[in-house]
Amino acid sequence: MTPLTNGDTMRPAILVTGGAGYIGSHTVITLLEREEEYSNYDIVVVDNLSNAYNRAPNEKKPESLRVIEDLTNKNLHFYPLDIRDAEGLSRVFENHNIDCVIHFAALKAVGESVDKPLEYYQANITGTGTLLEVMRKYGVYKLIYSSSCTVYGEPERLPLDEGHPTGRTLTSPYGRSKYFCEEMMKDLCTSDKNWMVISLRYFNPVGAHISGRIGEDPSGIPNNLMPYIAQVAIGRLNELKVFGNDYKTSDGTGVRDYIHVVDLAEGHVKAIKLFQQHGFGGFHAINLGTGTGYSVLEMISAFERASGRKVPYKIVGRRSGDIAANYADVSLSHRLLGWRAIRTLDDMCKDTWRWQSANPNGFKKV
Numbered sequence: 001m002t003p004l005t006n007g008d009t010m011r012p013a014i015l016v017t018g019g020a021g022y023i024g025s026h027t028v029i030t031l032l033e034r035e036e037e038y039s040n041y042d043i044v045v046v047d048n049l050s051n052a053y054n055r056a057p058n059e060k061k062p063e064s065l066r067v068i069e070d071l072t073n074k075n076l077h078f079y080p081l082d083i084r085d086a087e088g089l090s091r092v093f094e095n096h097n098i099d100c101v102i103h104f105a106a107l108k109a110v111g112e113s114v115d116k117p118l119e120y121y122q123a124n125i126t127g128t129g130t131l132l133e134v135m136r137k138y139g140v141y142k143l144i145y146s147s148s149c150t151v152y153g154e155p156e157r158l159p160l161d162e163g164h165p166t167g168r169t170l171t172s173p174y175g176r177s178k179y180f181c182e183e184m185m186k187d188l189c190t191s192d193k194n195w196m197v198i199s200l201r202y203f204n205p206v207g208a209h210i211s212g213r214i215g216e217d218p219s220g221i222p223n224n225l226m227p228y229i230a231q232v233a234i235g236r237l238n239e240l241k242v243f244g245n246d247y248k249t250s251d252g253t254g255v256r257d258y259i260h261v262v263d264l265a266e267g268h269v270k271a272i273k274l275f276q277q278h279g280f281g282g283f284h285a286i287n288l289g290t291g292t293g294y295s296v297l298e299m300i301s302a303f304e305r306a307s308g309r310k311v312p313y314k315i316v317g318r319r320s321g322d323i324a325a326n327y328a329d330v331s332l333s334h335r336l337l338g339w340r341a342i343r344t345l346d347d348m349c350k351d352t353w354r355w356q357s358a359n360p361n362g363f364k365k366v
């Protein structure tokens with residue numbers, strides 16, 4: 001697609017790596033829906049489709065992005081590209097007037113990362129390094145990075161504030177890759193004052209766009225709780241295994257800070273605005289969560305209420321590497337971003353169910 005121009009000047013663009021995936025696609029649609037603020041921006045997505053569904057090899061765009069164009073009646077630019085391909089990325093920077101980058105592209109399955117550490121370090125660390133090099137080559141210094149509460153490891157205190165130590169008790173190559181990337185970006189910001197990096201540490205994103213037409217589409221058996229519950233409710237899976245009921249929590253099951261993916265997406269939109277503030281340079285880590293934790297059993301009940309379906313479950317042993325509880329201190333996100341999560345647990349469950357029930361097989365229509 002030829003870049004849209006505004007007279008002789010190229011319109012500014014936001015580059016979204018991994019924008020065809022779960023959180024990326026919800027951020028892309030949120031940006032496109034913000035007519036008043038981002039109508040002057042092109043949205044450019046780079047994704048290697050390793051975890052995004054494409055209907056057919058000759059399709060120009062993956063399904064998530066096709067649906068977004070349909071829902072918003074707007075065009076976006078898509079490049080099927082791996083972020084480790086420096087030449088390919090450079091072409092994207094030549095073709096567009098990139099103003100800032102939102103970097104989602106990564107491998108994210110914790111268990112898989114234990115079996116395939118090199119693949120994870122390659123994709124997540126080398127990929128991020130390559131992206132940063134290309135950004136520097138083109139004088140683009142504004143980056144929003146998808147980090148994770150996983151960088152805190154086993155909590156020393158709750159709620160988890162951004163000053164909590166990171167990198168100490170990480171149990172997977174995935175978690176370490178997120179931590180190493182943050183350290184790499186801190187060093188970069190120290191070395192060159194041009195850089196502005198906002199590392200958003202997500203807690204547990206769940207839910208789907210209100211349309212029910214885009215949502216989380218895990219390949220194979222889901223690893224995470226919410227998509228697993230949704231697939232049990234729709235009948236694709238028989239029952240949920242609850243990993244342990246002997247934690248020191250209200251009902252013995254694990255407690256997490258679940259956050260609606262559209263709230264999360266809106267946090268990114270707010271973060272872009274920070275770049276416009278004078279003097280906002282350097283590396284900043286900000287939690288994106290709700291500040292409230294729910295147990296596995298509470299999640300099951302909430303989903304049953306929202307869907308009207310039973311979610312059969314059985315208690316099994318703890319999952320290795322799991323922690324008892326985590327939830328965010330969200331005061332920095334309120335203060336710095338002027339952002340707070342507004343969607344309730346009921347919204348998270350209803351929206352997940354709308355997506356799951358309308359698309360029992362995810363984007364694949366079979």
Ligand code: NAD
Nearest residue numbers: 018021022023047048049050051052082083105106146148
């Ligand atoms: P996702 O797998 O749905 O999306 C990631 C996208 O990146 C996919 O479309 C995939 O095809 C693409 N991708 C992967 N490697 C790539 C590469 N080398 N080059 C180009 N594209 C590549 O995952 P998600 O849940 O949307 O996560 C997005 C980001 O958020 C990741 O960085 C993840 O680590 C982070 N994160 C996710 C969660 C979560 O629970 N989902 C929590 C915290 C942080």
Ligand code: WQD
Nearest residue numbers: 110148150204223224225228241242243254255256296322
């Ligand atoms: C939530 C709770 C499980 C599945 C992971 C990553 C983390 C971040 C978010 C990316 C826990 C329990 C789960 C099941 C269960 N991702 N559970 N049965 O482990 O908090 O975090 O996703 O950065 O890095 O580790 O999320 O959804 O897997 O688990 O009982 O089938 O549900 O034990 O208490 P988690 P989760």
